Amino acid sequence: MTEKNRKLYDMIKENQSLDTIKKELQLTEKQIYRRVRTLIETGIRIDRDFYIDGHYQYNISEDSISNYFELYTDSLKNEFLIISDTHLANQLESIESLYACYEYAKDHHIHTIFHAGDLIAGDKKQHVWESLTNRLDQLDYVVNMYPQDPTIMNYIVFGNHDHISNSKIEIKNFLEHYRSDLVGLGFTTQLIKINHAWFRMNHMRKVKIQKEDYITFNGHFHHYGLTIENDKISCTVPTLSNISTSTIHTPGMLHVVFDETNQLSVEIKQIAFTPKPVVKVSAKIPIDAIDTYNQRLEKHYKIKKR
Numbered sequence: 193m194t195e196k197n198r199k200l201y202d203m204i205k206e207n208q209s210l211d212t213i214k215k216e217l218q219l220t221e222k223q224i225y226r227r228v229r230t231l232i233e234t235g236i237r238i239d240r241d242f243y244i245d246g247h248y249q250y251n252i253s254e255d256s257i258s259n260y261f262e263l264y265t266d267s268l269k270n271e272f273l274i275i276s277d278t279h280l281a282n283q284l285e286s287i288e289s290l291y292a293c294y295e296y297a298k299d300h301h302i303h304t305i306f307h308a309g310d311l312i313a314g315d316k317k318q319h320v321w322e323s324l325t326n327r328l329d330q331l332d333y334v335v336n337m338y339p340q341d342p343t344i345m346n347y348i349v350f351g352n353h354d355h356i357s358n359s360k361i362e363i364k365n366f367l368e369h370y371r372s373d374l375v376g377l378g379f380t381t382q383l384i385k386i387n388h389a390w391f392r393m394n395h396m397r398k399v400k401i402q403k404e405d406y407i408t409f410n411g412h413f414h415h416y417g418l419t420i421e422n423d424k425i426s427c428t429v430p431t432l433s434n435i436s437t438s439t440i441h442t443p444g445m446l447h448v449v450f451d452e453t454n455q456l457s458v459e460i461k462q463i464a465f466t467p468k469p470v471v472k473v474s475a476k477i478p479i480d481a482i483d484t485y486n487q488r489l490e491k492h493y494k495i496k497k498r
């Protein structure tokens with residue numbers, strides 16, 4: 193191990209912030225990322241803690257595995273975007289909408305984008321650009337073409353098009369090898385926690401809400417929809433592509449705000465790119481059952497001790 197990598201390891205172990213590491217070791221964020229990947233290859237288990245403001249911190253992984261993904265925050269009001277079904281490398285992709293989404297994020301000081309699945313077109317030959325029928329080429333295309341901004345992080349739940357059973361590529365590993373801002377979460381489902389707000393992202397699962405889930409965002413349907421039943425909120429995420437059966441289709445996404453300044457509420461805005469971003473539908477829903485909701489979830493899901 194080089195002296196610098198050894199020092200990097202020590203600093204991560206001491207829970208030093210990324211800024212301190214950058215200054216002390218005279219390295220850029222990208223150079224540190226590459227060195228951390230090398231350390232991981234040697235067998236050292238290093239994780240990242242992610243914050244909703246777009247920054248992250250390295251830590252030495254603990255043995256306990258939590259079955260939810262926590263996005264850390266210091267704020268009572270937390271905003272992020274949810275996109276879905278980009279189907280990149282499909283001829284009906286809308287990479288310009290993905291860039292418009294980044295512009296929207298920057299205009300609204302949002303640093304977090306969740307992806308609800310079907311990042312790539314997959315092995316389906318139909319409508320895929322001729323030069324990109326191979327899944328490896330599609331992932332290369334994502335690594336090169338997906339917008340990149342130092343203040344924006346993406347958290348991706350993978351969908352059916354991202355997962356082809358006979359493929360030997362670990363998509364999460366591939367993306368994270370090349371891009372520090374494309375973080376892979378679960379296949380088809382992921383439970384997420386931001387402060388006191390818990391929600392689940394699904395892809396191609398029935399919209400039927402599990403007993404413990406109060407809020408679900410569902411990819412795969414390619415259109416916006418919102419249902420509230422017995423205090424449970426289920427929302428389908430529009431596609432950020434031109435793949436649709438509707439003739440009046442425009443690519444879209446969700447802008448979500450969890451506000452717990454007084455009582456926890458969730459605001460869900462459907463944004464359509466026409467190509468300018470337009471708010472089509474907006475709903476602010478109070479979550480009355482917050483205490484019950486938290487107690488049930490925290491009992492049900494293993495809480496990572498920090």
Ligand SMILES: [Mn+2]
Nearest residue numbers: 310351352412
């Ligand atoms: Mn799908």
